[in-house]
Each structure stands twice: as C-alpha cells, then as structure tokens.
Amino acid sequence: MIETRLIDGKAFAETLRARIASDVTAFHAATGVKPGLAVVLVGEDPASSVYVRNKGRQTLEAGMASFEHKLPAETSQDEVLALIATLNADSSVHGILVQLPLPGHIDAQAVLATIDPAKDVDGFHVVNAGRLAVGLEALVPCTPLGCVMLLKDTLGSLAGLEAVVVGRSNIVGKPLAQLLLREDCTVTIAHSRTRDLPGVCRRADILIGAVGRPEMIRGDWIKPGATVIDVGINRITGADGKNRLVGDVAFEEAQGIAGAITPVPGGVGPMTIACLLANTLTAARRLVG
Ligand SMILES: NC(=O)C1=CN([C@@H]2O[C@H](COP(=O)(O)OP(=O)(O)OC[C@H]3O[C@@H](n4cnc5c(N)ncnc54)[C@H](OP(=O)(O)O)[C@@H]3O)[C@@H](O)[C@H]2O)C=CC1
Ligand SMILES: Nc1nc(=O)c2c([nH]1)NC[C@@H]1CN(c3ccc(C(=O)N[C@@H](CCC(=O)O)C(=O)O)cc3)C=[N+]21
Numbered sequence: 001m002i003e004t005r006l007i008d009g010k011a012f013a014e015t016l017r018a019r020i021a022s023d024v025t026a027f028h029a030a031t032g033v034k035p036g037l038a039v040v041l042v043g044e045d046p047a048s049s050v051y052v053r054n055k056g057r058q059t060l061e062a063g064m065a066s067f068e069h070k071l072p073a074e075t076s077q078d079e080v081l082a083l084i085a086t087l088n089a090d091s092s093v094h095g096i097l098v099q100l101p102l103p104g105h106i107d108a109q110a111v112l113a114t115i116d117p118a119k120d121v122d123g124f125h126v127v128n129a130g131r132l133a134v135g136l137e138a139l140v141p142c143t144p145l146g147c148v149m150l151l152k153d154t155l156g157s158l159a160g161l162e163a164v165v166v167g168r169s170n171i172v173g174k175p176l177a178q179l180l181l182r183e184d185c186t187v188t189i190a191h192s193r194t195r196d197l198p199g200v201c202r203r204a205d206i207l208i209g210a211v212g213r214p215e216m217i218r219g220d221w222i223k224p225g226a227t228v229i230d231v232g233i234n235r236i237t238g239a240d241g242k243n244r245l246v247g248d249v250a251f252e253e254a255q256g257i258a259g260a261i262t263p264v265p266g267g268v269g270p271m272t273i274a275c276l277l278a279n280t281l282t283a284a285r286r287l288v289g
C-alpha cells in the first residue's frame with residue numbers, strides 16, 4: 001500500500017484566482033477597461049445552478065463585471081441568437097458563456113456557432129476547437145485546461161506518460177485529449193463502446209474520469225501509483241437519505257492504489273471556474289490590445 005496524495009484543486013484555484021485578480025487590476029489601470037463576462041442561462045438545470053452561482057460571485061471577486069441573462073425554459077432559439085448578437089456587439093462584454101445543456105428545442109451547435117470566437121471563453125466554438133486541434137493559439141475549454149494545470153503541478157513534465165481519458169464529449173474528453181497530446185502524452189480516449197474498459201484504464205499513468213456515472217471507475221481499474229483526475233460531478237442520495245456529490249471514480253477504493261487523486265468536490269470543479277476567469281482576461285486583452 002502506498003500513501004495516496006490528495007490534489008487540492010480548491011486551494012490551487014484560490015491561488016490562481018488571486019493572481020488573476022491582481023492581473024485584472026493592472027489591466028484596468030493600463031486600459032481603463034474592466035473585463036466583462038456574460039452568462040446566458042436558459043431554463044433551470046439543477047446541475048448548472050451551483051456552477052452559475054459560484055461563477056457570478058468569483059467573477060466579481062476577481063474585479064470583473066458579471067452580466068447574467070436568465071431566460072425562461074420556453075425561450076425560442078431565435079431569441080437566444082438575438083441575445084448573443086447583442087452580446088457580440090457589446091464592447092463591455094469580453095467573454096460569453098452559454099450554459100449547457102440547453103432545452104431540447106434549441107440546437108446547441110447553432111447557438112455556439114453564433115458566439116464571436118474571440119469572446120468564446122468556453123472554447124466550444126468550432127473555430128477554437130479547430131485552432132486547438134491544429135496547434136494554433138485558441139481559447140481552450142476551461143475544465144480540460146484546469147485538469148492539465150493540476151497534472152503539471154502534480155507531475156511536472158507529462159511527456160511520454162500513458163494518459164487514458166474516459167469520456168469523449170466536446171466539452172471535456174475530446175479537448176482534454178488534445179491538450180494531453182500537446183503535453184506529449186500517449187493518449188487513449190475511451191467511451192461507452194470501449195472493450196475491456198478496466199483493462200484499458202489499468203494502462204494509464206494518468207487516468208481521467210469524465211463520464212458522469214457515479215463511482216464507475218473502481219479501485220482495481222487503477223494502476224498502482226497512477227495520477228487520477230476525477231471530472232465527474234454526480235449528485236446522489238446516500239444511505240442516510242442525504243444528497244451528496246461524488247465523482248466518476250470510487251474515491252475510497254482508490255486510496256492506497258493511486259499515487260494522487262482529485263477529490264469531488266474540491267478538485268476539478270473550482271479549477272473550471274478559475275480557468276473561465278483566466279480565459280475572460282485573455283479575451284479582454286486580445287480584444288482591447
Ligand atoms: N468538474 C467540472 O468542472 C465539470 C464536470 N463535468 C462533469 O463531468 C462528467 C462528464 O461530463 P460531459 O463530458 O459533459 O458528459 P457527456 O454525457 O457529454 O459525455 C459522457 C461521456 O462518457 C461516456 N460514457 C458514458 N457511459 C460510459 C460507460 N459506461 N463507459 C464508458 N464511457 C461511458 C460517453 O460515451 P459515448 O460517447 O459513447 O456516449 C461520453 O463520451 C459529468 O459528471 C459532468 O457533470 C462536466 C463539465 C465540467
Ligand atoms: N457552457 C458550459 N460551460 C461549462 O463549463 C459547464 C456547463 N456549460 N454546464 C455545466 C458544466 C458543469 N460545470 C461545473 C463547473 C464548476 C463546478 C464547481 O464549482 N464544483 C465545485 C462545487 C460543487 C458543489 O459544491 O456542488 C466542486 O467540485 O468543488 C461544477 C460544475 C461546468 N460546466
């Protein structure tokens with residue numbers, strides 16, 4: 001048995017946000033401009049509500065302006081597109097985030113395609129996804145960016161390591177694989193059709209759970225000493241009837257096997273928000289500079 005190190009994403013994110021806040025102060029002093037982040041929320045998604053609340057508060061704490069647009073669930077796609085056009089044209093807005101998932105009658109790809117790529121702080125626009133894929137400067141999705149920051153802080157160089165990413169979504173798995181490739185990892189992307197998922201996971205020096213299934217990745221899927229990043233945010237009802245948050249990895253089982261692991265909460269989640277603020281400042285610098 002080894003001693004499993006806890007990767008404290010909450011503490012790392014606090015440090016990052018403090019640095020961003022002082023950079024925002026300097027940017028404001030030099031340009032007279034306050035970076036502004038607009039968040040568009042259509043309908044009520046319970047999983048999104050914590051994120052939106054934390055984000056709004058931390059945006060203000062970083063010295064940025066926060067514009068929240070909460071629209072009813074029955075808002076038409078055309079109305080959402082019109083709002084985005086307004087935000088694209090608004091010079092006080094440097095970052096635009098449309099909270100996903102959107103209600104079923106709205107085509108998320110059509111909405112994302114309307115966002116000015118220069119203001120796309122989520123990095124979900126095809127232009128930013130493409131620029132990342134071909135190695136050009138891009139706005140990079142926040143959760144993958146946060147994961148790689150934690151990995152580099154834990155491991156130093158990632159070059160040559162076997163990374164297995166479980167999950168292939170456009171918002172986490174795919175861009176994370178791109179970033180790990182950029183760090184010279186040997187990358188495998190696993191998904192629901194992967195054969196022998198436990199065996200594939202056991203190859204990983206770096207194992208990432210981005211699935212959305214509570215504690216699906218078991219302790220004996222982890223190679224001894226591996227670094228485990230748990231992206232999953234799953235709300236479950238415990239034996240005591242209380243709701244709690246768990247990741248995609250069976251955290252207790254990983255103790256004594258993993259070399260290091262992120263907790264849920266307090267791991268990747270806070271990093272996502274810190275990276276969103278970092279991207280908003282980056283966007284403001286490029287738009288104003
Ligand atoms: N911490 C944070 O900041 C963030 C956390 N999240 C959380 O991360 C998790 C993933 O989010 P997201 O990427 O949007 O989810 P999606 O539902 O978009 O994607 C899930 C992926 O997991 C794969 N998958 C599902 N079931 C299995 C299975 N049994 N075995 C192997 N692979 C499987 C799917 O495969 P297939 O493609 O074949 O269907 C898919 O590629 C969620 O819990 C979400 O809440 C998300 C964003 C930010
Ligand atoms: N356009 C868009 N961009 C996103 O980045 C995006 C999205 N839509 N839709 C929803 C998912 C989910 N997500 C989270 C971010 C932070 C926490 C977070 O701060 N979590 C804390 C607290 C969680 C809690 O206490 O409930 C933690 O893990 O410690 C969680 C989830 C971003 N997402």
Ligand SMILES: [Mg+2]
Nearest residue numbers: 100101169171
């Ligand atoms: Mg999704």
